[in-house]
Amino acid sequence: MKDSRRKFMKKAAGSALGMIAAPYIIPGSALGKNGAIAPSNRIVMGGIGLGSMGSGNTREFLGKEEVQYVAICDVDKSRRGKAAMMVNGRYKNQDCRTYADYREFLEKEKLDAVTIAVPDHWHAITSIAAANKGLDIYGEKPLARSIVEARAMVNAVEKNKVIWQTGSWQRSVENFHRGAELVINERVGKISHVEVGLPNGRKPIGTPPIQKVPEELDWDMWLGPAPTVPYRGISHWDWRWILDYSGGQLTDWAGHHIDIAHWGLGYDRTGPVSVEGTGVYPREGIFDVPVEYDFTCEYKTGVTVRVANSARLPHSMGTCWYGDKGWLHVDRGDRISASDPKILDEVIGADEIKLYKSTNHQQNFLDCIKSREETITPAEVALRSISVGLLGEIAMLTGQKLSWDPDKETFTNNQYANHMLIRPYKGPWKLDMNA
Amino acid sequence: MIMMNVKNLYIKSLQLLMLLTLVVVFNQCKEPASLNAIIITDAGGEVGKDLQTMLENTGLFDADISSAKSPKFSDYDVVILNVNKADWSADTKEKFLSYVNSGGGVVVLAGSAFAFDDFAELNKVFGISPGSGLKKSKDEFEFLIVNSKDKNPIIEGLNSSWMHTSDYLSFNTETLSGDTEILGTAWADTLQGGNGAHLPVLFTVNYGEGRVFHSTLGMATSNDNLIPIQCVGFITTLQRGAEWAATGVVSQEVSIDFPNSVSTHTWAEYKPLTLDEILNKSMSYEIGKSKMYLNDFSMRLRNCDGKAESYGMYEDKILEFLDSDATVESKKHMCRELSWMGSEKSIAALEKLVNDKDLSESASYALKRLRM
Numbered sequence: 001m002k003d004s005r006r007k008f009m010k011k012a013a014g015s016a017l018g019m020i021a022a023p024y025i026i027p028g029s030a031l032g033k034n035g036a037i038a039p040s041n042r043i044v045m046g047g048i049g050l051g052s053m054g055s056g057n058t059r060e061f062l063g064k065e066e067v068q069y070v071a072i073c074d075v076d077k078s079r080r081g082k083a084a085m086m087v088n089g090r091y092k093n094q095d096c097r098t099y100a101d102y103r104e105f106l107e108k109e110k111l112d113a114v115t116i117a118v119p120d121h122w123h124a125i126t127s128i129a130a131a132n133k134g135l136d137i138y139g140e141k142p143l144a145r146s147i148v149e150a151r152a153m154v155n156a157v158e159k160n161k162v163i164w165q166t167g168s169w170q171r172s173v174e175n176f177h178r179g180a181e182l183v184i185n186e187r188v189g190k191i192s193h194v195e196v197g198l199p200n201g202r203k204p205i206g207t208p209p210i211q212k213v214p215e216e217l218d219w220d221m222w223l224g225p226a227p228t229v230p231y232r233g234i235s236h237w238d239w240r241w242i243l244d245y246s247g248g249q250l251t252d253w254a255g256h257h258i259d260i261a262h263w264g265l266g267y268d269r270t271g272p273v274s275v276e277g278t279g280v281y282p283r284e285g286i287f288d289v290p291v292e293y294d295f296t297c298e299y300k301t302g303v304t305v306r307v308a309n310s311a312r313l314p315h316s317m318g319t320c321w322y323g324d325k326g327w328l329h330v331d332r333g334d335r336i337s338a339s340d341p342k343i344l345d346e347v348i349g350a351d352e353i354k355l356y357k358s359t360n361h362q363q364n365f366l367d368c369i370k371s372r373e374e375t376i377t378p379a380e381v382a383l384r385s386i387s388v389g390l391l392g393e394i395a396m397l398t399g400q401k402l403s404w405d406p407d408k409e410t411f412t413n414n415q416y417a418n419h420m421l422i423r424p425y426k427g428p429w430k431l432d433m434n435a
Numbered sequence: 436m437i438m439m440n441v442k443n444l445y446i447k448s449l450q451l452l453m454l455l456t457l458v459v460v461f462n463q464c465k466e467p468a469s470l471n472a473i474i475i476t477d478a479g480g481e482v483g484k485d486l487q488t489m490l491e492n493t494g495l496f497d498a499d500i501s502s503a504k505s506p507k508f509s510d511y512d513v514v515i516l517n518v519n520k521a522d523w524s525a526d527t528k529e530k531f532l533s534y535v536n537s538g539g540g541v542v543v544l545a546g547s548a549f550a551f552d553d554f555a556e557l558n559k560v561f562g563i564s565p566g567s568g569l570k571k572s573k574d575e576f577e578f579l580i581v582n583s584k585d586k587n588p589i590i591e592g593l594n595s596s597w598m599h600t601s602d603y604l605s606f607n608t609e610t611l612s613g614d615t616e617i618l619g620t621a622w623a624d625t626l627q628g629g630n631g632a633h634l635p636v637l638f639t640v641n642y643g644e645g646r647v648f649h650s651t652l653g654m655a656t657s658n659d660n661l662i663p664i665q666c667v668g669f670i671t672t673l674q675r676g677a678e679w680a681a682t683g684v685v686s687q688e689v690s691i692d693f694p695n696s697v698s699t700h701t702w703a704e705y706k707p708l709t710l711d712e713i714l715n716k717s718m719s720y721e722i723g724k725s726k727m728y729l730n731d732f733s734m735r736l737r738n739c740d741g742k743a744e745s746y747g748m749y750e751d752k753i754l755e756f757l758d759s760d761a762t763v764e765s766k767k768h769m770c771r772e773l774s775w776m777g778s779e780k781s782i783a784a785l786e787k788l789v790n791d792k793d794l795s796e797s798a799s800y801a802l803k804r805l806r807m
Contacts, residue, residue, distance in 0.1 A: 204697055207723055228796060230722065280594070281734070283698035283727040291697050398775070399737040416746065419775040424803035426796060 037065045043369055046071040047115040048102050048126050050083035051236055053140050053167065054117030058083060060362045061115065061138075062090040067366065071097040073105040076235065077216035100218055102126050106133050113369055116140065117167075121226045121245045121423070124149035128432050131156035136163035136369045138362070141255025142386035143379065145246070147409060148422045148431070150383040150390075155434035157379040165365035165375040166382035168255045170332070172361035176260050178344075179319070179330035181355045183264035187346045188338065189325030191303055194261045197310035197317045198253040201291030202241050204282040208232045225425035232286060241287035244423070247393050248289025249309065254389030255382060260319045260330060261305055262388075263355065268381045271406030272297035272305070272391060279396035295392040300406075307392055394420045470681045472498040473506055476517040477550075480658040486517060486544075486673070489664075489705045493674045493687055505530075512681035513540035515673075517653075518550040528554060535560050536643030540680030542673065545653040546571070546605065562615040562640035562649055563607055570606040572627035575655045577601050577699055580619045580636055580668065587639070588685040589648065589675045590618050593668075597694040599636075600701060602663040605651035608634045614641040619672075637672055639679075646683060648676030665701040667692045691738045692731070710735060714752060718761035720768070729768045736772060746776045753777075754784050763793040770794065774801035781805060 087096035099105035113136040144150035210230040213219040240246040277295020294308040310316040318331025326339030358364035403413040411417040476483040490496040548561035549569040619637035623629025640647035716728040788798035
């Protein structure tokens, strides 16, 4: 930890001495006037993947005085252009450098930290490369498309001692923090089961025609390690309904409400011992993720967590913990409710469990870059959250009740399911396990 | 306490024995087909025969087809009504009412309830409000049916919501009459001339001692368009509804082909395809064409019992498929399945395919997983 802290300080000092590869013109307001932070003390950042999540994250970081964004990378030229305009607009210059290939971006730029928001099948490769460069990373959920990739990412983050924040921002919102803290301090008693409601699946769209790849897009690079398929116009947003790139709403949201369920249970660094469930899959079209899903995990404590599309659950969306003294439910929109409203007024005593407190997810990342402390959603925690979604996916795809060893991360009763723990990469891409 | 437990055990054993006896007796009753059905239809040609096939494919029914103006209801356990216009005499109507009243079973299909001259008492059997005349959607379209959450043997074990094939939607069920229980509803789309409410499409009626199952599905059926009645949802609910109307219970298992909330499913022969039939239909898959038979194959695989022998059977079929003149695209799908359930046998076959220019990538994918 100390080494890393020194490393950051050294890098910051390096910037002050003009050692950045391509120095930029700094407006007067950035030179420490009017209480602004001088660039020598700023965190130099760049972004890989500038779609809806990536540009949203970039916008948040651009709003932070201690950040200087210098470069962005995207396989889509139009996205690069828009993102660069946003960055340049913020600094009132034309200095933001753009890249199509993340390898060149990581090679040429001297960054402190990077935001990564690429399709799920690219998470592991880009994150591991960034971690191996010693960069601190704000990475989107879900951590990875497979459990093996997720473990490789955690290894890379730990080996390189970089700071990792997952985009599981609900942990930095008051009602989720409050709900989880009440639950972990047994205000609804001993928990027996949890229901996690995630969005209902997107309706299939059939099979869009094969299209000419737009000039601005590098489709081969977009596919990267995923199987070769013709372009059908799904490179933005709608990739998430195709199993080669995403597990659909289930894996997209596992890093939110399952993450919160684990937080309240105190299961941030463990996983279930069994999983069983069913999914509803379309018969037609290119979308092949489940449109309905319903599975239950059991933990070694006997606690069960049922994860389903919201239409199937009494509390619909969100996380609902059931204990022997009542239930407590949290959801977006600052929602928090309980079987007895008095539970919500309970005070957590000085000697009770206090959960990690953050009121701004991006700020928490920046604070941890400086302190070298762990963020509110470190990589291991994100691995445990997405593992539940991915285990459910495998249980639904095999149609079997599976026993899972959360320490060894293997299925213990089903050799077939173990084959599904990886989504093999197409050459020349390789997964660097960092083990 | 121990005495109690022993006593409980004794009672439990006795109950089990009685249950087993019942099962044995029931199974003996089941074969050969023991229920008599009569399909009263004026559709002529194909439709009547198809309804007969559906009932007889359950193995539970012997079904007659009749256009007779005065059938002998009392010879049957269930009467299936599929009529556009029925000129029943007052005497026939009385006999029908008496049949239902004394415990006869009835299935009312599509718009059959409107085939009769206005006769208030018949409407009580059909469970609809009299006088409104047949109302239906402007067009034929695929619509979602949402089953009731109430427990009823006809819908037990079916997907809770399912897509019906292109059909007219009846708008006549806004208010039901008599002792009815709603089993499934569909949204009466205002664009289709509906009232924007969820209207019953499947419901039951109790009349006297009799049981009536009413399905408004199948309205667009003609001898030139069998799609509405080839819907696995239509077939399944008719089969289960007829058994329930005849006996009060349902003994049939639900096929995995039962449609889900996004995909329709039809049976052209009113029974599921065999695995070999599915494989044969999968062989011609090309990019951009329907992938449904390949997906049906995967669904069977996913729903198998998970035993090594079962996967072995599927593996042999896939290896044979990979060796056939099936299309490259269909073979790619099969390599994906092998990637998780294949054995050593598959590894050997896939190693050969690595040198195939079209299948190299898919074979490598499968090998990487199987060697994990």
